[in-house]
């Protein structure tokens with residue numbers, strides 16, 4: 001394992017335009033030293049479709065029930081998702097009743113600098129108007145900026161039966177793409193997700209959107225593949241701890257149940273660290289993470305399930321955690337897994353250090369990772 005990671009060539013480009021939160025070690029604030037372009041995600045859709053609720057549940061840990069009486073948003077709300085989070089980007093919540101292509105708005109600025117546009121459709125409502133608005137929005141935005149990733153959240157599916165969900169998705173997909181073909185926009189690609197704030201589907205969908213904006217994804221996936229295949233692990237996720245967005249996973253398919261289990265494990269570990277950690281602090285989760293010792297690079301947890309499966313969490317940096325699912329038999333070789341994890345973490349750090357040392361690399365200088373020696377196995 002160590003050889004494979006050490007020999008790996010990171011043959012991808014590292015555009016300096018995707019910022020990450022505080023240093024990979026959680027020390028220092030890179031925000032002041034790196035260029036300030038933050039990927040921008042626009043949340044659009046008709047009124048009451050659920051845009052503000054999505055933002056509150058995913059990024060502010062608001063419980064779904066608390067969104068029931070959210071007031072309508074009347075003006076554009078811009079938010080930097082930087083708080084203690086590894087992934088740094090901006091989310092703009094655009095109220096549904098306004099036309100952003102009107103001359104009153106600077107549409108070039110709104111859509112020209114946009115990286116992903118999430119269009120939220122309320123699946124519990126008649127979606128005829130939403131489809132018309134979707135077509136109007138994406139076709140105009142595409143003309144301004146053809147690089148935008150267009151994502152459609154078929155939202156509030158908690159109220160639909162399984163059959164109804166599939167039918168709605170098929171119907172919306174068909175009608176939306178037909179409209180684009182009729183308008184001669186075959187190259188405009190829409191991705192569809194079934195979402196609800198009442199389960200983990202909204203986190204999963206947001207994870208997939210964010211992953212499209214991380215240029216290092218192929219390398220991270222590759223590192224995870226090498227790690228799991230050499231450690232007898234079945235599935236591994238690399239999580240941004242605060243948002244519970246997974247920023248990468250190995251190349252095997254993701255099943256919702258495994259993802260949910262891993263999210264729950266992060267909650268359990270956070271709670272226990274907060275209560276029994278060196279500097280126990282009982283404030284709201286993002287605040288807790290600011291405390292140096294509540295959840296740090298030494299955090300590690302093992303949960304044995306009654307079906308012969310083990311869940312293993314290791315902290316990669318203060319903001320990133322690796323959560324793995326494996327069989328109890330494979331966990332007998334924990335020493336090997338720990339060693340491989342050490343190599344994996346070293347690889348991850350090198351990937352993200354490259355963004356800082358881009359210049360050094362082009363000058364042919366060596367990277368120093370300052371990681372010390374691997375643990376003894």
Ligand SMILES: Nc1nc2c(ncn2[C@@H]2O[C@H](COP(=O)(O)OP(=O)(O)OP(=O)(O)O)[C@@H](O)[C@H]2O)c(=O)[nH]1
Nearest residue numbers: 048049050051052053067068072073096156196197
């Ligand atoms: N059942 C269900 N209700 C949801 C879901 N997401 C949001 N809602 C509800 O939908 C209602 C409207 O949500 P908002 O987040 O205010 O909608 P919005 O799109 O921001 O609305 P505007 O600010 O008017 O543009 C609230 O009562 C939410 O509780 C969901 O996944 N399932």
